[in-house]
Amino acid sequence: MKILISADGADLEARVANRFGTSRYLVIVDTETGDFDAVPNPGISGQRGSGMQAVVLAVSKDVKAVLTGYCAPAICNQLEANDIEVLTGLDGRVREIVERYKQGNIGKRTGTGLQTLRREPKIGSAAFIGAIRNSVNQFAGILPAFVGVVLLIGLFHTFVSKDFLASIFSGNVALDTLRSASFGSILAGNPINSYIIAGELLKYGLSLVAVTALIITWVTVGLIQLPAEIAALGTKFAILRNVVSFILSIPIAILTVAIFNLVKG
Known part of the structure; x- marks a missing residue:
């Protein structure tokens, strides 16, 4: 057993x-x-x-x-x-x-x-040493994420040009939002990466609605992780959840930007 x-x-x-x-x-x-x-x-x-x-x-x-x-x-x-x-x-x-x-x-x-x-935590040298060890382990755990962010920014600037982005994003807010949501659904990795990519896309002139849709689908839709989700939650639920999350990502992105603009004044 x-x-x-x-x-x-x-x-x-x-x-x-x-x-x-x-x-x-x-x-x-x-x-x-x-x-x-x-x-x-x-x-x-x-x-x-x-x-x-x-x-x-x-x-x-x-x-x-x-x-x-x-x-x-x-x-x-x-x-x-x-x-x-x-x-x-x-x-x-x-x-x-x-x-x-x-x-x-x-x-x-x-x-x-x-x-x-x-x-209640135990007070003493053993507890102190344990706390230090846990802190070091946590730092070691997040260090790859920081390194990955730096590398991702470098790779983005090196391999992604304005011409390449222009060939994907037409400047039409509706189409760009749909394409961004699709990319977010396919891509995988730490959510921090989505913020970096979104920030770079904003610099290249992509609309805030499209960028927001990318972040939302990156976090809520996971085609790459879908097999694991199916195994844990069942095929019907996993597929339905991902489809609904994708569909709702676009109106949520629009609503988020609208509220942001109202607050911004």
Whole structure:
């Protein structure tokens, strides 16, 4: 039987992570053989739908139980819908939690384990060192995003010319908005990238409505992530959600710019 524990590290001595969806690692343990596999959590980025990627991983690995500190209600529902038991409110080393589970010393927890996030911090050198370590890890996690932003700006200026943009965007607000929304639906990556691209497009003269539509669809529509969303939420819902999000992105963009102009005066 396989169980999955959210963890801060890639071994059995790591501590159980507070959150399932955004923990650094997901440690999958075979309770019969003792073998384990530490998989980097695909949801660590915290982007839209990232928690569902962790659900897809758990399902694909044939996990029967998830043990963690806290699990968001939507994630819990998806796990339980796939016959995966969710045990929350846990703390300690992964090895200890595995042994407790094998011995039947972990009772069924109600709720999502929110109390785990609210426990009082321990005061002392160990807690201080842990806080420093977490800060360093968080900085290391966002550093690639900053580097990516710098590289993206450089690549945009190098490879995207005014002539190229003119061949795509005609200057017609309606058509440009539709095309921008389409690009946003296809492109993927950190939402920060959409802000950078949108800012550069504004400099090239693209309308604010079109740029807003691009940002909205980038965040709410995900054709590249669609297979993972289908696996987690079902084909009908995933397709319907993406279609509705795309259709609504254009009127929302128009309304947003209209309100902005009113406020701006």
